[in-house]
Amino acid sequence: MTVWNIIMAVLLVIFLWLYIDFTWGRKSHMKKLERTALPIRQSDMELFADGPSLFDDLFSELKKAQKHIHVLFYIVKDDKISKEFLTILKGKAKEGVEVRLLLDWAGSFPVKRKTVKDLKSSGIKFSFAHVPKPPFLFYSFQARNHRKITVIDGKIGYSGGFNIGKEYINQDKKLSPWRDYHLKFRGEGVEDLQREFLIDWYKATKTDLLANKVYFPEQPAGDYRHQFASYKGAFLEESFSSLIRNAKKSITIGTPYFIPGKRLFQDLIHALERGVSVKILVPCITDHILVKEASYLYLRTLIKQGAYVHEYKNGFYHAKAIIIDDEISDIGTANFDKRSLFLNYEINCFIYDKEFIKQIRSVMDKDIDNAKRLTLKELNRLDPLRTFKEMLARSVASFL
Template identity: 60%
Template sequence: MKVLFILLIIFLFIALWLSIDFYLGRKKQLMKLERKEYPFWQSSLDIFTEGPDLFDDFFSELKKAKHHIHILFYIVKDDQFSTDFFNLLKEKASEGVEVRLLLDRIGSYKVKKAAIQSLEREGIKFSFSQKPKFPFLFYTLQARNHRKITVIDGKVGYIGGFNIGKEYIDLKPKLSPWRDYHIKMAGEGVAGLQNEFLTDWYESYKENTLTNPVYFPDLPKGQCRHKLIPSKGAFLEDTFSALIRQAKKSIFIGTPYFIPSQKLLNDLSAALNRGVSLTIIVPKVADHPLVKEASYRYLRKLLKQGAIVYEFSNGFYHAKTLIIDDEICDVGTANFDHRSLFINYEINCYIYDHEFIEKVKKVIETDIHDSRRMTLKELNRFNPVRTLKEWVAGLLTLFL
């Protein structure tokens, strides 16, 4: 009995310490944040949904680089595909191209010290983003740089959901084929991607190149009107809320993790009540424990009100998109979950071009064809294991 009491005291002490650490760490982060929003730009945009196609194009553009390559990924793995990626960067550095590589410290934990040293020997500037540190160790372990940004010669950019690893090119059977949305950009908006990369780079590497005009060449206008909206653990909830509240006809959400805040859940519920149709795609196969179960209590409420929910069944669905009334389309790095809303660094592209939105809608039609419709009856069916998982997931909502 005495041992159990001591263990309980230890558990309560750890829980209290983690809670204080997280609260104070987040408070410190919020104190230095300001809302950042770029103007409307005109760029040429294309969308990739399959890893092999994206990375064929991505590697091709990297090979064409003449002056600089700036890359930020959340995840780079320790596998052959990652090695091929590193080797291409080394090749470009040997040609005299400036290469800067920024990886999230936790997301890319598999990148070994020897690999980093090899990159640096070839002249590549490397840094980890968001390194965990005291005094708020627990919070800084949670606050990740979830962005995926590439800028080549200041003229071509990429943003979206793909990372670097074999699963992203369909070489991991459980999660294959990997379905994601990634944008290629040429035109005015690339300056925004460049600015965000160099801001994160300065924060991590302490090299300030933001005012160097060589990284910001004159850029042509493209046909797609769009806006880049970065976030760092704040303001994204308000942005999503404003989009949902303005919906008059339809809302589409594609996300691998549907764990909305109470405010966004209320907004979606209100939209349904005023006659707006709501369609959601989530994956049938999960890549992390408890994320599916965490979504069920929200999906039940929306299904009761008439929402249509699909489970993508042809591989793993990792896309992050929001379409309002077929007039505004968001494609970016943010999931529809608490981590993206309140903790992570994210960047989204809001597109206001009818032709591009129609292209995305055709992609979604294909994804719905490869999905199975979820029913309220199956979610309410007696399942004690699932019920237990839902309860545990509810306790961990912020960290899933």
């Protein structure tokens, strides 16, 4: 047997193992899932679209915490703002405030063991979420906790697209300024954010705090109707599909990664065929390889059918938002891609208040003004390197 044959045999064995691991892991995961509906709530909400203003507000509220702080992020890094964030949490823990910090294992891999030890010695209850485990190592590595939840004293909540890192406060040369959407809540909806955090905390630590009423103070009703939706690698496609199929006039989608899969792709085509206006806002520059090329297969057809596709030019666009007929809006952690649809744990907020949706519309329209329209001529221009990247991207689109 030649060296080449040995290499091919090894690669074949690895591929088969990955395929079996992922397929059986997915089936095992789906057997355990049940779709749950969270109630419609009334909360006061505030929309943040840039990192500096969000983190000024978030860090200020964290410093004022008196009883408990619960935080879940997909990404925390080993940089200046991450250290500032962790220092605030350590300070509050030393003051006697209960602090629980949950970070996704893959997304927050830069957090060092020494840092974790320091956090725990300061009194912070810390855990990584979604640590890969047998028997389905590959699948469990892919199914990440992509949520971003902060709950302070059970009364103030945050969720949206921002993580913790220098790029989110415009300190990355390539990706600055960073554009994203994040929501702040006061009112009934905070209870649902708290509950979802504690469910994830239990999954990671086997510590059940859901029956502890101290984490669920009575909440006043706020001004805006909304509803959280929690996803665990399933049912998000159905939610997005329902929104698109019920659209009568307009659909606006903002996403950093547009890899919708067959069902949502067909839903958008059918929406265009029945005369619904479709606008899609994506970034011009990317933060991950091949994600842009993976989108072109879908965007070409949608543009042919009459969709307007805009590439954001004023920095990097990372927001996740949908507006349907200016009557329903979705802002959350889920991208319009296969990873969010079929793998990651996500949490989204569906908003039913027209006045608040006007605020979202104003922000998205401003972002579209800072974008260029992508044309079919540009997408079809002869570019052998791009064509090769597109072919490669299609083969791994589910994992981008």
